[in-house]
Amino acid sequence: MKKLTVELLLTGNELLSGDVIDSNSAFIAQQLGLLGLEVTRRVTVKDDLDMLSAEIAHQSKRADILIINGGLGPTVDDMTAHALANAANLPITCHKDAIEHLETWCKKRNYELNDANKKQAMLPQGCRIIANELGSAVGFSLVLNDCLIYTTPGVPRELKTMLRDEIIDDIRQEKHIEHTTDVSRFQVFGLGESTIQEMVNLKFPNWPQDIELGFRAAMPTLEIKLTSHQQSAHDNKPVWMKKLTDLLGAHVVGLGKTSMAQSLLEVLSERNKTVTFAESCTGGLMASQLTAMPGSSAVFEAGFVTYSNKMKSMMIDVSEQTLIEHGAVSREVVLEMLSGALNKSDADYGVAVSGIAGPSGGSEEKPVGLVWIAWGEHNNIQTCALYLPLGRTYFQQYVASAGLDLIKRHILAIEEAPVYLESRKAV
């Protein structure tokens, strides 16, 4: 089969002024990718009728499929229907199905159907309606110069639903596409992209060409994507997925779109256990990441944000002597912080951190970026010192993720140490 050419046309002054960053076209490209279709060109123009009409006329001659995004709303800026009618030399008429959709939509919300809304039913004669479950503006489709054209709403959640639920299937049918793309993903912490790529090259010189390996940095974690485009590769993928996750071991946070906190929550829930945090330099970030997850109340009762030395003593019984002798950022202090937090909270497991986030507060002996972490349970506590000169924000993010990771590894009784304990070790 001849390869189909796909182009996008985006309309909206806000997309050109820099007020809005266009994320719609990435979503459209990803969805089309599931059909094996590749977008080769994208044009973004102002809300100008003549410009829009000219682009549509031009693109419809170049492409087999054209997806237009934006300009379906009720205001005068919204002129996609008009522009498409001009380009196709069709009259604009009131579309029966579109007016019905509008009436139902308004009735559900107890709105009066006004003239501005009615404009959204004025469409090029003979076009086909694409349902919009979430908004007043329907999409529509027609063929011009042998190009299959779809119009879609600019509101991201309306676009996403319409594309996923309606347009992708429609294209599949109209263009007789049998191709499917399948994406599997998982999250990793503590290994960089180049390290992983190198590990793969070494371990799997025969990695199959039809399973694409992709990376997306989502600091401080990394998402790994395995993409396949044909049935034989889809079938083959679980085996390679398993080989790869086995290779990366406990550096794998979890499958799918999970997070470090979600992963720890699951491990704790399964075992009916609880965790506590004694946080100095992360200032409550571990607690807030865990409690951002629904269901966290089953595994978390208390967190101690002990930012000052005094409060390390008052709240979780760190001895003043230890603080004076070793300083707040020390192995001795995080050990006492953790013991104190476990005592006070009655939690099964805990993590304590104390470090220098910066920009100030560092010294030659204890520079900005140094952190001590203690993790474990009563009578079984481990510690490490890491050096993470990454800037305050990313330092806090990395320390929180490392804390959640280390206690998860402890609970799972994983013997192998994570790579960052060595590579990020403070000397």
Place this chain on the structure above:
Amino acid sequence: MKKLTVELLLTGNELLSGDVIDSNSAFIAQQLGLLGLEVTRRVTVKDDLDMLSAEIAHQSKRADILIINGGLGPTVDDMTAHALANAANLPITCHKDAIEHLETWCKKRNYELNDANKKQAMLPQGCRIIANELGSAVGFSLVLNDCLIYTTPGVPRELKTMLRDEIIDDIRQEKHIEHTTDVSRFQVFGLGESTIQEMVNLKFPNWPQDIELGFRAAMPTLEIKLTSHQQSAHDNKPVWMKKLTDLLGAHVVGLGKTSMAQSLLEVLSERNKTVTFAESCTGGLMASQLTAMPGSSAVFEAGFVTYSNKMKSMMIDVSEQTLIEHGAVSREVVLEMLSGALNKSDADYGVAVSGIAGPSGGSEEKPVGLVWIAWGEHNNIQTCALYLPLGRTYFQQYVASAGLDLIKRHILAIEEAPVYLESRKAV
């Protein structure tokens, strides 16, 4: 003067595949906006030499200024120089200044100047070099079909520096532009865009047309921008800025790009005072937002994440009787939480919150989205109940912001209550 037409051309397969969201063009548009220039059209194409050459030829005939982004790197995918040479029918030659830049760049980093890098000095004959402080690829400029063309690197920080430090001034000179745009911004919490617009319309029917009012939602705060394009409006703006911030009163979080936590930090620092938080439903979010700011150790010593009832009693002395009689989400409990936290931490001020973030845990009497907040100091504590059925994430964000806002208002002794205490009030 005739209005100049500006177009952009972006190149990169990753921009079309959906792997990368294009934020460069928003930055370019904003920078050009400072010269009063408006981008009217933007084309994004694959890394394909023929497509690129054709677009350059076409766009150079339409536009007065064309900015090309991407495709300057050392790999075979990078073909901007070649495409531009094709479009302009110029030979590619080794550019003396570019090769010098490469040599210096490599020497600084102790790299060997290899053939791949040398490719970056092969440019259309007669073009002018644009310096790149941060990367190996220089930009360059030439005129084709009376269109002033610039090529820029795709790496965002290289693009930003080159645009700001070199290209904007170059355009100003080449096109004899005297126009300047000035943007002033401030942050607001607790008032929506439409409410503010209505307040402005009512209070200032004579709002000057040459000072544009813009809004950008940055949940849960809102950024307000005042943009002017000529000297008389620049001069006039401080007066209107003052009128507007006076109108919005303490709903103004602060001027510039500040945050709620930063604003509270400043208020506390100036007074040499400290704050503490007793957090149930926000799980440490207030503490982590405050400690994300450098300098927070001067105003914050301790936070109590008391997620369970037991820990509300153990950590900050909430009486079990009160918990049984009124439930954890109640005025009585947040009052005791705050008193306990103030006692334990010795802080001057404090905030306590207890609510139902959901998705589960709600009842008819106490639905998901209900929160009780207490704030103040010893012997002067206020409380409120808000109903914020916004989903777990945004609920937590809103409650944290409201907590920080309410204690700031208390410290500043602002008598007028924020609008959300009424509009978001739980009945």
